[in-house]
Amino acid sequence: MTTKSAAKRKNGFKKFWRMGLEEVNTQNFDIGPDGELIFREGNYQYNIFDVVKKYGSPTEIVFPTIIENRVRDLIETFNAYIKVLGYKGRFYYHYAMKANQTKEFVLPAVAEGANLDVASANELFLVKRMIEQDKFNAKIRVICNGPKTEKYISLIEELRGKGLIVVPIIEDYNELERLKKFKGEVGIRVNLDIKVQAHWDKKFNRFGFTEEELLKIGKIKNLSTLHYHISKQIETIEGFVKPMKRALSLFKTLKEKNPGLDTLDIGGGAGVPFEKKKHFYSGKSLIQQIVKTAKKESDRLQLKHPNLIVEWGSYVAAPAQITIYKVLAEKNVSEKNNKKWYVIDGSFMNDLLDTWAIHQKWHMVPVNYMNTHKLQQVWLAGSSCDSDDRYTAGGEYILLPRLADCDELYIAVFDTGAYQDALASHHCLLSSPAKLIAQNGEIKIAKRRETSEDVGKLFGW
Numbered sequence: 001m002t003t004k005s006a007a008k009r010k011n012g013f014k015k016f017w018r019m020g021l022e023e024v025n026t027q028n029f030d031i032g033p034d035g036e037l038i039f040r041e042g043n044y045q046y047n048i049f050d051v052v053k054k055y056g057s058p059t060e061i062v063f064p065t066i067i068e069n070r071v072r073d074l075i076e077t078f079n080a081y082i083k084v085l086g087y088k089g090r091f092y093y094h095y096a097m098k099a100n101q102t103k104e105f106v107l108p109a110v111a112e113g114a115n116l117d118v119a120s121a122n123e124l125f126l127v128k129r130m131i132e133q134d135k136f137n138a139k140i141r142v143i144c145n146g147p148k149t150e151k152y153i154s155l156i157e158e159l160r161g162k163g164l165i166v167v168p169i170i171e172d173y174n175e176l177e178r179l180k181k182f183k184g185e186v187g188i189r190v191n192l193d194i195k196v197q198a199h200w201d202k203k204f205n206r207f208g209f210t211e212e213e214l215l216k217i218g219k220i221k222n223l224s225t226l227h228y229h230i231s232k233q234i235e236t237i238e239g240f241v242k243p244m245k246r247a248l249s250l251f252k253t254l255k256e257k258n259p260g261l262d263t264l265d266i267g268g269g270a271g272v273p274f275e276k277k278k279h280f281y282s283g284k285s286l287i288q289q290i291v292k293t294a295k296k297e298s299d300r301l302q303l304k305h306p307n308l309i310v311e312w313g314s315y316v317a318a319p320a321q322i323t324i325y326k327v328l329a330e331k332n333v334s335e336k337n338n339k340k341w342y343v344i345d346g347s348f349m350n351d352l353l354d355t356w357a358i359h360q361k362w363h364m365v366p367v368n369y370m371n372t373h374k375l376q377q378v379w380l381a382g383s384s385c386d387s388d389d390r391y392t393a394g395g396e397y398i399l400l401p402r403l404a405d406c407d408e409l410y411i412a413v414f415d416t417g418a419y420q421d422a423l424a425s426h427h428c429l430l431s432s433p434a435k436l437i438a439q440n441g442e443i444k445i446a447k448r449r450e451t452s453e454d455v456g457k458l459f460g461w
């Protein structure tokens with residue numbers, strides 16, 4: 001029987017682990033009566049502890065319903081503000097495929113109306129295959145970023161020949177020359193002379209043309225799109241507003257010699273609240289400010305409102321996957337320190353490479369024993385023999401149940417859907433996690449956990 005105080009206690013734990021909160025993308029997560037992590041898809045629910053017991057660990061679980069909801073919301077919100085604010089341009093969402101190329105990420109996005117942004121010939125090849133199988137609406141629009149090899153350009157030309165709207169973004173003078181032969185519309189990338197608060201704020205940006213170079217080029221054949229990409233995980237809304245103002249004034253000048261220029265592509269960078277105890281901007285307020293700025297600045301410059309493109313990858317993909325590890329053992333950090341190492345049955349360096357590469361912070365919760373008051377300050381150690389294979393929450397600690405109190409303990413790492421899959425590696429020949437898809441109330445195995453044979457094969461054995 002659930003008494004009032006039991007419910008109150010449960011809500012206390014829910015709040016503590018930051019579950020059930022829309023502002024940090026955990027609205028689908030809850031804690032079951034036995035202290036187990038629950039995921040809800042409409043009125044269906046998955047007990048994550050039961051899932052891992054059945055399928056083992058380490059395991060990634062993808063929730064396509066999150067991708068669908070995020071893409072739908074994003075497109076609807078842009079269109080709603082465009083209408084409310086009287087903006088005359090159109091909006092196109094292009095999913096940045098490089099954030100996660102897994103089929104179960106890309107197809108739900110496309111099914112909700114996403115266009116695509118590809119970064120290589122191989123990503124574009126997947127689009128080609130879907131078009132040939134008659135599975136993609138031929139009206140899908142594809143933006144092609146990244147350096148263009150001859151193979152990449154040939155594929156772009158081939159798809160354009162089949163009637164697909166495929167827009168190569170010119171990155172350098174070689175591409176500018178080569179794409180003079182291209183019959184379709186093209187875009188060009190500018191490296192805006194601007195700094196914003198973001199993860200990637202390098203002094204020397206090697207992508208695209210400088211503003212001066214662009215102005216010198218003057219007329220560009222079939223130019224429809226001006227593109228820039230500032231960084232991933234842009235930390236403030238101002239980090240979107242400032243570059244957009246600068247880009248629009250450049251747009252106005254470029255348009256004098258390129259009257260066909262009608263689209264501004266502001267790239268990726270919409271952030272995800274990885275750290276769930278910190279305040280972060282909402283998608284809704286970000287979109288509102290983007291449309292507002294586009295309207296106000298275009299009016300000020302007496303510019304016909306450009307169509308707007310965003311290529312948000314992480315924003316859609318990151319929250320759609322969690323990664324689950326089992327805690328194998330505990331160790332003292334040092335005599336004087338009350339923290340413990342928890343050793344997990346997977347690897348940060350292999351499965352969540354950004355932990356090592358960019359000191360990514362993650363939100364982690366126990367999968368079972370979520371309703372215990374007795375918690376331990378913990379650092380996590382991966383299973384490879386590398387001293388860098390660890391997670392210390394930036395030198396702080398995370399809290400997890402005391403291992404002595406648990407039969408077995410699993411932990412879930414949130415927001416692992418973006419970039420980690422394609423970066424994954426095999427240090428110490430550890431196996432990659434299994435990948436499960438939780439959709440329509442069923443669990444499907446998208447990728448088995450690698451066997452010793454599988455991993456040996458990768459190295460020629």
Ligand SMILES: *Cc1c(COP(=O)(O)O)cnc(C)c1O
Pocket residue numbers: 096098099117145229231232233267268269270311312313314315418
């Ligand atoms: C990586 C990338 C994106 C996606 O960035 P997110 O931060 O994941 O949204 C979009 N456009 C370009 C050109 C990129 O390189």
